[in-house]
Each structure stands twice: as C-alpha cells, then as structure tokens.
Amino acid sequence: GPDTVSALSMGASSSQDVAPATTTPTRPLWDTKKEDFVECWDVQHVQAWLRAQGLQQYNDVIDHFRVDGESLLSLANILSSGNAELNCPLIVQAQAIESPDSFARFRDAVAQLAQRYEAQLPHPTSPSTVFEPHHIPTVEAPSDVENKTKVVLFYHQQTEHGKNHGSRSISRNWATQPRICRRYVGCEIVPLPTRSDLSVSYERLYSPLVEHVPVGPSLATLADLLRFSLSVTGTRDAWQALTMPRAAVSKRVNASSGGLHPTEAYVLLPAAQGPLPTGTYHYVPRHHALERRANTVPEAMSSVEGVHTGDSPFFCLIAVTSVHWRETWKYGERGYRYCMMDAGHAVGAIRMSAARLGLCAQILPGITSDTIEAWTGVADANRLANAEEHEYGICMLAVYAPSMGSELVSLISNGRAEAPPSVWYGVPNKHSSLHYRWDIVHAVSEATRRDVHSLPCQPEPSCRVEYALAPGPRSSPSSEEIILARRSAVDFTNRSITVEQFVQVLWRAMPSHTHTPHDVMPWSARVHLFIMVYNVEGLQPGLYVLLRNEDARESLVRATSESFFAWQGVPSCVGLSLYLLKEMEQTDAASLSCEMSCTQNIAKNGAFSLGMVADLKGLIDHAGPCVYPHLHIEAGILGQQLYLEATSLGLGATGMGCFLDDLAEQTFGLRDKPEQAWKTLYHFAVGVPSRDDRYPPYNYTKTIFEDALEEVQ
Numbered sequence: 183g184p185d186t187v188s189a190l191s192m193g194a195s196s197s198q199d200v201a202p203a204t205t206t207p208t209r210p211l212w213d214t215k216k217e218d219f220v221e222c223w224d225v226q227h228v229q230a231w232l233r234a235q236g237l238q239q240y241n242d243v244i245d246h247f248r249v250d251g252e253s254l255l256s257l258a259n260i261l262s263s264g265n266a267e268l269n270c271p272l273i274v275q276a277q278a279i280e281s282p283d284s285f286a287r288f289r290d291a292v293a294q295l296a297q298r299y300e301a302q303l304p305h306p307t308s309p310s311t312v313f314e315p316h317h318i319p320t321v322e323a324p325s326d327v328e329n330k331t332k333v334v335l336f337y338h339q340q341t342e343h344g345k346n347h348g349s350r351s352i353s354r355n356w357a358t359q360p361r362i363c364r365r366y367v368g369c370e371i372v373p374l375p376t377r378s379d380l381s382v383s384y385e386r387l388y389s390p391l392v393e394h395v396p397v398g399p400s401l402a403t404l405a406d407l408l409r410f411s412l413s414v415t416g417t418r419d420a421w422q423a424l425t426m427p428r429a430a431v432s433k434r435v436n437a438s439s440g441g442l443h444p445t446e447a448y449v450l451l452p453a454a455q456g457p458l459p460t461g462t463y464h465y466v467p468r469h470h471a472l473e474r475r476a477n478t479v480p481e482a483m484s485s486v487e488g489v490h491t492g493d494s495p496f497f498c499l500i501a502v503t504s505v506h507w508r509e510t511w512k513y514g515e516r517g518y519r520y521c522m523m524d525a526g527h528a529v530g531a532i533r534m535s536a537a538r539l540g541l542c543a544q545i546l547p548g549i550t551s552d553t554i555e556a557w558t559g560v561a562d563a564n565r566l567a568n569a570e571e572h573e574y575g576i577c578m579l580a581v582y583a584p585s586m587g588s589e590l591v592s593l594i595s596n597g598r599a600e601a602p603p604s605v606w607y608g609v610p611n612k613h614s615s616l617h618y619r620w621d622i623v624h625a626v627s628e629a630t631r632r633d634v635h636s637l638p639c640q641p642e643p644s645c646r647v648e649y650a651l652a653p654g655p656r657s658s659p660s661s662e663e664i665i666l667a668r669r670s671a672v673d674f675t676n677r678s679i680t681v682e683q684f685v686q687v688l689w690r691a692m693p694s695h696t697h698t699p700h701d702v703m704p705w706s707a708r709v710h711l712f713i714m715v716y717n718v719e720g721l722q723p724g725l726y727v728l729l730r731n732e733d734a735r736e737s738l739v740r741a742t743s744e745s746f747f748a749w750q751g752v753p754s755c756v757g758l759s760l761y762l763l764k765e766m767e768q769t770d771a772a773s774l775s776c777e778m779s780c781t782q783n784i785a786k787n788g789a790f791s792l793g794m795v796a797d798l799k800g801l802i803d804h805a806g807p808c809v810y811p812h813l814h815i816e817a818g819i820l821g822q823q824l825y826l827e828a829t830s831l832g833l834g835a836t837g838m839g840c841f842l843d844d845l846a847e848q849t850f851g852l853r854d855k856p857e858q859a860w861k862t863l864y865h866f867a868v869g870v871p872s873r874d875d876r877y878p879p880y881n882y883t884k885t886i887f888e889d890a891l892e893e894v895q
Contacts, residue, residue: 183752183819183870184439184466188335190484194368196376199277199315211884213232216383218829221559227895229391229573235481236738238766243677254432255486256474258434259298260798262803263667271538275493276437276739280746282386297879303397303543303678304599304795305460309350309352309514309618309619309620312632315621316336316620316621316622317341318333318336318396318622318625319332319336321625321628323365323841324633327806327807330629330630330806330807331629331802331803331806332809333625333626333629333807334626334629334630334807334810335798335802336622336803337515337518337625337626337629338798338810339722340402340622341515341516341518341622342513342515342843342844343780343840343841343842343844344842344843344844345842345843345844346605346634347517349513349514349516350514350515350620351512351513351514351516352516358510358511358614358615358616358617358618359511359614360442360505360508360571360613360614360698361611361612361613362441362442362443362508363443363466363467363468364446364464364505364573364611365466365473365610365611366464366473366475366563366608366609366610367471367605367608367609367610367611368607368608368609369464369474369475369607369608370473370474370607370738371466371471371472371473371474371537372406372458372463372471372472372474372562373469373470374401374405374408374409374470374471374472374518375401375402375405376407376409376470377407378402378405378409378662379402380397380406380539381660381662382538382656382660382662383659383660383827384637384658384659384660384661384663384664384830385536385658385660386658386661387537387538387661387696387698388537388690388698393541397496397539397540397541398495398496399453399456399494399495399496399497400455400456400763401453401455401456401457401458402456402514403455403496403539404449404451404455404458404498405470405540406535406539407535407539407581407829408447408449408465408470408535408886409435409470409529409530409533409535409537409570410434410435410531410535410538410661410662410666411433411435411436411453411530411534411536412435412445412465412467412528412531413434413435413467414432414434414467414468414470415434415435415666415668416422416434416669418434418758424435424577429583430654433669434467434820434849435531435535435665435666435668436528436530436531437524437527437668437818437822437825437837438524438527439508439509439513439520439523439837439839440512442509442511442512442526443467443502443508444504444505444506444507444508444509444520444521444524445502445503445521445524445525445527445528446464446502446505446539446573447464447465447500447501447502447503447505447528447570448463448475448500448501448503448558448559448560449462449463449464449465449472449498449499449500450462450463450466450477450479450483450498450499450500450501450557450558451463451498452479452483452497452498452687453494453497457497457593458472459477459608460477460478460479460793461474461475461478461479461602461752462474462476462478462479462557462558462559463474463475464477464558464559464608469716470495471539473607473608474607475558475559475606475607476559476602476603476605476607477605478603479499479557480893481601483499488587494635495582495583495585496539496581496582496583497542497580497581497582497583497586498580498582498871499546499556499578499579499580499581500532500543500578500579500581501557501558501577501578501671502525502529502556502576502577502578502579502581503555503560503574503575503576504521504524504525504573504574504576505556505571505572505573505574505613506518506572506623506627507522507570507571507614507798508521509521509524509619510618510620511614511618513839514620514736515620515622515623516839517620517623517815518626518627519717519839519863520839521525522576522810522818522840523814523815523818523821523837523863523864524550524816524817524818525576525642525811525814525815525818526814526815526816526817526818526819526820526821526822527818527821527822528704528818529545529577529579529636529699529702529818529819530583530744530817530818530820530822530823531819531822531851532579532702533698533699533701533702533819534661534665534699534823535665535697535821537552537582537698538661538662538701539810540583541581541583541584541598542580542581542583542584542586542701543580543581543582543702543817544579544580544701544703544704545577545579545703546577546578546579546580547577547704547705549577549578549632550631550632551574551575551576551631551632551633552575552576552579552631552633553578554576554577554578554620554894555573555574555575556602557578557602558575559606560575561608562602563606563610564820566609566610567612568612568617568890569612569619570614570617570618570619571610571612571613571614571617574627576632576811576815577815577867579702590785591658591880599723609815610849621743626810629807630807630808630811631808632808634870640774646656646832657705658830659830664826664829664830665826667781667829668825668826668829669874670825670835670836670837671834671835671836671867671869671871671872671874672784672787672871672872672874673783673786673787673871673872674784674787674788674789674867674869674870674872675787675821675869675870675871675872676717676787676869676873677869677870678717678718678719678789679717679719679789679833679868679869679870680718680719680720680872681718681720681721681754681755683833684715684721684755684789684790685754685755685758686827686831687824687827687828687831687833687868688711688713688755688758689729689758690823690824691711691820691823691824691827692728692730692739692758692759692828693706693707693730693731699822699823700819700820702819703728703815703816703819706731706733707731707797707816708730708731708734708796708797708801708812708813708816708821709730709794709816709863710727710728710730710731710734710738710794710795710796711728711730711792711793711794712725712726712727712763712792712793712795712846712849712850713725713726713727713728713760713782713790713791713792714726714771714774714775714778714788714790714791714792714849715771715773715785715789715790716766716768716769716771716772716775716789717768717788717789717790717869718790720754721752721754722762722765723746723765723766723768723771724762724763724764724766724767724769724771725762725763725771725849725850726752726760726761726762726763727761727763727850728758728759728760729759729761730759730791732759734797735759736876737797737800738770738860741797741852741859741860742763742850742851742852745763745764745849745851747763747764747851748761748762748763748764748765749762749763750762751762751797763851771785772787774849775791775867775892777842777845778791778842778843778846778849778867779791779838779840779841779842779843779867780792780838780840781842782838784836784838784867785838785865785867787871788867788868788869788870789833789868789869789871790867790868790869791838791866791867791868792864792865793841793850793865794820794821794862794863794865794866794869795847795850795852795860795861795862795863796813796816796817796860796861796863797859797860798813798859798860798861799861800811801857801858803815808823813863814864816864817863817864818864820864821837821864821866822866824866825837827838828868832874833868833870833871834868835866835867835868835869836866836870837864837865837866838864838865838866838867839864839865841862841865843861843862847860847861847862850862856858
C-alpha cells in the first residue's frame with residue numbers, strides 16, 4: 183500500500199536489498215534513475231506474470247521485484263490484458279523509467295485496468311438495484327444558473343430525513359470501506375516537527391491581531407499551523423480496529439462526520455520555509471508530514487509583493503478539497519452535506535491555528551473550483567483515479583501576516599486564469615476496490631462549483647482592529663491544550679450547566695470581522711441558531727433563537743409568524759441577540775430534542791441542543807447555487823468553534839448530522855408555509871460529558887515503516 187511505499191522511500195530497513203530513494207528530487211520522478219516505487223493499485227491482476235518469474239505468492243508487504251523501464255511497460259501491457267489474478271497489493275520497484283512518455287503510459291494503463299476490473303465485479307449492493315433513478319434537472323451549460331439552482335434545491339429536498347422517510351443510503355460494506363487519507367506514491371516526504379516552543383493562552387486567540395507579534399516564516403511556523411488545525415491527535419480503540427479496519431485513526435484536531443475525514447489540504451509556498459523549498463505540497467495528517475507534489479507555485483502567488491525578501495512575513499495558501507466517496511460510502515446521498523460541513527470544520531480549525539501564531543486567514547472568494555484543482559494537482563490526480571474517488575476543490579485560504587492584507591488584492595482578482603505546473607510528482611493511492619455511484623451527489627457537486635458565472639463581488643481581505651470583549655474575566659488554559667483535546671462527546675451525564683457557561687458558548691458563536699474564527703469568511707453571517715434549552719441553571723426551558731446577524735430578524739419573524747412565538751428578550755443574556763420563542767417543560771424540551779436528532783439519546787442528556795438554519799432559497803436566488811456549500815461551510819466553522827469553547831469550559835459537545843429535517847423545521851416554526859425557504863443544516867448538543875477513554879495520545883515518533891506494518895496486520 184502507499185504507506186509501505188513511503189516507508190521504503192524514507193529508507194526503512196527490510197529483509198530485501200532496497201536502496202532508499204533520493205530525499206530531494208531535483209528531476210521528475212521518471213528521470214531520477216533511482217529505485218522509486220509505484221503503486222499498481224490493490225486489485226487482482228498479475229498472478230500469471232509472477233508465476234513466469236518463479237514467484238508463487240506475494241503476501242509480504244516488503245516483497246518486491248525489480249524491472250527496468252522496458253520491462254515496466256511490458257508489465258503494463260500484461261496488466262492491461264486483464265488475464266491475471268492476485269489477491270494482495272502489488273508494489274513495483276522501477277529502476278529506470280526513461281522518459282515522461284513511458285511513465286505516463288504506465289500509470290495510465292494501470293489506472294484504466296483498475297477501472298475496467300472494477301466495472302466487471304458484481305457489487306454486493308448498488309443504488310441502481312435498490313432505488314428508482316432520480317429525475318434530476320438537466321444543466322445545459324456552465325452559465326445555466328437557473329437549472330443549477332433547481333438541482334441544488336432538488337438535492338436538498340431529496341436528502342431530507344423525516345419521520346416516515348430518509349435520505350437514500352445502503353448498508354455499509356466493510357470490504358469497500360475507503361481509506362481516510364490521500365497519499366501520493368513516489369513523492370518526497372517531508373516530516374514536520376511536532377514539538378512547539380510557542381505557548382499561547384486560549385483567550386488570546388480572540389485578542390485583536392494588532393496585539394500579537396506574528397511569527398516569521400520557518401518550518402516550525404508551518405508545522406505549528408498544520409499540527410494545530412488538521413493533524414491526528416488520537417489513535418483508534420480496539421472496537422474501531424474491528425469495525426473500521428481501514429480507518430487507521432479517527433480523531434483529529436478538525437471534527438468530521440463519523441470520523442471519515444473526506445477533507446484534504448494542500449499547501450502552496452511561494453518562498454522557502456527554512457529548509458523547505460518553494461513548492462506545492464500535500465499534507466498527510468497521519469504522519470504530520472508533507473508530500474512535495476510540485477517544485478513551483480502559481481505566478482499569482484510569486485507576484486505578491488515582499489514574499490521573497492529576506493525579512494518577508496509569513497504567507498501561504500491552503501487549499502481545502504473533498505473526497506465525497508469517504509462520506510457517501512456510509513451516508514449515501516446525504517454525504518455531500520457532511521463533506522461541506524467537514525470542510526467548514528477544517529477551515530475553522532485553520533483559522534484558530536493561524537490566530538495562535540498571530541496570523542490572519544481568510545477564504546479567497548475569487549478562486550474558482552477549477553483553479554483550486556489545477557493549482558494543487560488534483561485535476562491531474564483525478565485523471566488517474568476512479569470517478570467515485572475524485573477530489574473536488576472546495577475553497578482556498580490565504581494565511582498571512584496582518585501587514586500583508588492590501589498586497590493580496592491582485593491574488594484575489596487575478597488568480598483564476600493561470601496554468602498549473604507542468605510536472606506533478608506522485609500517483610494517488612486507491613481508496614476502495616469497489617464503489618457505488620450516487621448520481622445526485624455528482625449532480626449537486628457540479629452544480630455548486632464556483633466559476634466565472636457565480637463569483638460574488640467581495641471586499642479585499644484585511645485584519646480589522648475593532649473587537650467586542652466577551653463577558654466576564656476567567657482563567658484561560660493554553661490554546662494548545664484545548665485544541666488538541668477537542669473531541670466529540672459520546673454521551674452526557676444529565677448534569678446541568680450554569681447560565682454563565684451557556685452565555686459564554688453562545689458569545690463565541692457571534693460573528694464580527696475581528697472575532698476569530700468567523701472573520702475567515704468574506705461574507706456576513708447567514709446561519710442562525712434555534713436552541714432547545716432543558717438543563718441550564720437559572721434559564722427557563724424552552725425554544726430560543728440566536729440571531730447571528732440582526733438583518734435576518736424581519737425575515738425570520740415573518741417566516742415563523744403562524745407559530746405565534748413570543749420573541750422575548752432574555753435579561754440574563756445581555757449583549758446577545760437571544761430571544762425566547764416558547765416556554766416548555768424540561769422533560770418535553772429534552773424529549774423533543776432527542777426526537778429531532780433521530781432519537782439519539784445524547785441530544786437529551788446534555789444541557790441544550792441547537793439547530794443551525796439559513797434562508798436557503800432566498801440566498802441561492804440572490805447569490806447563486808455556489809452559496810449552498812458556503813452555508814454548510816459556515817455551519818462547520820461554527821461547529822468547530824462550539825467544540826473548542828465547550829472544551830475550554832470543561833464541557834463536551836457533539837455535532838449531529840442525522841436529524842429529522844421536517845420535525846426540526848416544524849418545531850422551529852419554519853414548516854407552516856409550503857413555500858418556506860428556511861432550512862436546517864446542522865444540529866449540535868452541549869453538556870457535561872461522560873468519561874471517554876477511547877483515544878490514547880497519538881505517537882508521531884513511531885516510524886512510518888512500523889505504521890505500515892500495523893495497517894497490513
């Protein structure tokens with residue numbers, strides 16, 4: 183598998199005579215003249231060829247065979263014949279691939295064979311054998327915004343859960359479980375330092391950036407940025423080892439639906455960070471390492487003033503992409519929603535990590551989906567991967583020192599027409615041997631892509647200095663402790679929390695353009711909270727609403743007019759746009775919360791739960807179909823923030839993607855009118871957590887070679 187390749191390329195010892203690959207490739211992979219490793223996909227192909235070489239079995243992860251460039255192409259032809267069988271991974275050690283054409287021919291032949299092989303295999307269960315096909319609106323052209331809008335609204339309606347119906351999915355097949363980490367076989371691997379000399383209090387993450395002294399460019403800065411945003415923080419337990427054998431780890435800094443982590447991240451460095459040269463890199467959370475995919479970055483980055491000077495401030499781009507198959511494998515058609523929310527979790531985590539370093543981070547709205555995929559090499563990788571394992575460009579973030587805001591204007595306005603690097607290192611690993619195709623997920627993924635027809639006009643990024651202080655002083659633990667301790671609660675203890683804790687959690691959910699992490703979004707808040715309170719001391723149980731943007735009050739009042747809500751201010755929550763809509767008995771509020779959340783008991787055992795809602799149709803009509811993923815990204819950013827704030831207060835939290843859309847919207851007073859445009863996106867619960875010993879500390883010092891052997895076992 184890919185991890186074995188990584189182990190060998192880093193010089194791990196083995197019983198075979200394996201020479202380590204060069205650690206700093208100055209030439210393309212096909213021209214290194216070293217023993218590089220190419221993964222030929224974990225499919226059954228070449229038993230006959232192996233027998234001809236006198237090899238009967240190929241079971242040991244370390245076994246390999248040597249071929250020269252000519253023999254390698256012969257092997258590709260044999261593979262393409264489809265006459266061979268082998269029930270184990272195959273790793274080809276190529277001593278010489280003499281031209282870019284031969285390398286391209288080889289990997290294309292292998293990719294085509296893998297797809298042909300899968301097409302011939304019977305799927306244990308396929309959506310096409312279980313469900314009637316959807317009648318999805320047809321999009322005639324990229325500029326066909328009207329039909330793209332119909333696709334998005336149709337998708338959301340079809341993926342709603344209800345009391346008597348649910349979004350389409352099929353039983354999980356563990357044989358098809360996807361890997362939860364992209365790897366690029368044949369890339370240079372750059373391990374990042376895991377120890378940090380910087381200690382920042384959690385409260386300081388919310389201080390004005392002008393009070394910080396931003397760190398300078400260095401390998402340690404980049405390592406800290408990634409470790410405290412996207413890295414692995416806990417290993418799996420014995421139960422997960424049995425039930426999720428290919429999901430090697432499940433707890434990271436950034437939250438994820440079901441621990442499936444569809445999000446990938448790519449780092450574009452216009453200038454060297456210590457010993458790390460300019461280039462385009464893929465981040466590997468499992469090993470806290472970078473894979474170098476290209477030696478260059480887009481010209482738009484290099485042209486930003488000041489990034490190449492000796493005292494240049496820190497500046498990089500981080501691209502967030504998504505492999506939808508990792509979620510749809512388990513959650514079916516609803517999985518696209520979770521992918522977008524998980525992208526939001528990652529964006530929020532990156533923003534918090536940047537704040538710890540005194541840096542700004544903001545989504546660049548002028549970067550199209552095609553540009554993200556081209557600049558990161560994802561477009562090249564998708565050409566080789568199975569269609570169900572394609573990555574989609576979600577958003578691009580600029581991470582930069584506060585002094586650089588005005589210099590990013592050209593990058594935002596001119597960064598979408600440039601050609602990508604011509605040479606990409608590495609071949610993408612394979613996630614699953616079998617796949618299911620969800621046509622509606624492909625349709626909504628295409629309809630919501632950002633392009634020149636859907637780019638909104640946005641202000642330039644900047645770090646503003648106004649700041650609203652949170653209520654009440656309190657002792658502050660270290661940000662490192664809080665960020666690395668974040669996890670989803672498995673249950674709550676039915677104990678109450680104080681109204682001060684309740685107010686503190688909600689205060690952090692309020693956006694302002696200086697309030698981390700919400701200033702990462704170049705748009706105003708569009709997601710609001712309906713809150714079911716049932717175990718907060720000194721606060722009446724019942725249904726509340728928190729307006730994160732007062733501009734939405736008139737629309738929400740009108741939308742809920744037939745529910746006769748009270749809209750009473752809450753004296754104990756001064757400074758928040760919090761309104762009591764309906765008083766309820768404690769048991770009734772808790773039971774209803776549980777029922778809305780697909781009868782998950784965790785939703786009633788805490789102190790309060792909430793639903794994130796947005797004016798879906800109104801916003802799409804105003805800003806176009808690409809606003810649909812934006813809303814889920816905003817909900818994910820908010821969810822990541824709720825996790826951290828609850829952790830800082832000694833509380834627990836959990837996101838819930840499974841909820842009954844119709845019951846939730848009826849409870850919130852949003853279902854009385856057929857044309858209602860407000861929809862529920864994400865549910866969340868907060869309370870006093872039960873003990874959770876699932877995740878012992880993660881050991882980054884374990885070698886990649888040992889880790890690869892563990893995965894095989």
